[in-house]
Amino acid sequence: MKTQLLDLQKYLGDNNYDIAYISDPTDINYFTGFYSDPVERILALIVFPDQDPFIFAPALEVGSVKKAGWDKDVFGYLDNEDGWKMLADHIKDVKSDPKACATEKDNLTVQKFEIVKKHFPNAEFPGNLSRYMENARLIKTPEEIENLKAAGKEADFAFEVGFKAIKEGRTEQDIVAEIEYALMKKGIMHMSFDTIVQAGANAANPHGGPEKNLLKKDELILFDLGTVHNGYISDASRTVAFGKPNEKALDIYKVDLEAQYAAMDAAKPGITAAELDKVARDIIDKAGYGEYFIHRLGHGMGTSEHEFPSIMEGNDMVLKPGMCFSIEPGIYIPNEAGVRIEDCVYITEDGNEPFTHTSKELKYID
């Protein structure tokens, strides 16, 4: 069993929980190496302080659970069966009348919670396992870091393909298709989020997607992409020059790169998340573009891209070895151009190492 699961069992015992009901797919993945979003079906990892855990899953997922390396019990149910009752019966086989249940309250819907309560009328649900999960996932093990490195390598490959695909007459969507086709041919089947390719003024919309925009000469093109490797993600951005962008576009690139390098230099044990955000923000402010840097410097990542630590003003968490997060300053001038340069890194004993290594010096493509 993974050390992550042994740690959870100890936590349950120390805090007098009879059972943990884990339903967040990224948490299940963290504990078992199996990832699936069951949508409306039931997928649960049930953990006890002193007995073996089990997985309860739709019957059509049972094979994949085993294939992912899970060597404890896995029980399946068919769509026409009463899955909730079956799950409750499997729990009662191990613990006939659980009293204190740990649940991820950030994830469990009210509808599902009410069903669980109906099957276990004597149960109470103290605390919130979501807070435990945030802390457990905060410091990555060496094995997790190896998976994140492998995902980073895949992102570097994706950039290489994407840059080569840039040609007049193609659209942003064409470039996304080229990237994902090349990845799939290599056996990399999952992106960690919808690939972003945005050219010219469209890149000033940081969370907008690629469109049918034709790529035009003399504009910046922004790429933001990532893959999933053994359940661990990559997330990286690069901005390149197609032809010769104007002075202002080149200036925001220069400033953003300076901010990104400065934050990469400053990310080490001892600095707080807020201080790190400020390192990059001060450079962009001083250059006069502060109002165009409209998001935090970075976010934690691992089995998802929304983890701790959040690198932003107000977060006084001190960075420690094993923490993984993005460093992604961006400057977005509405109706003109946008730049974002992003690497995810892990904190080491005396600094940090990025997961992606694609050059950040402005690349000119003819």
Ligand code: MN
């Ligand atoms: Mn990104």
Ligand code: MN
């Ligand atoms: Mn990111």
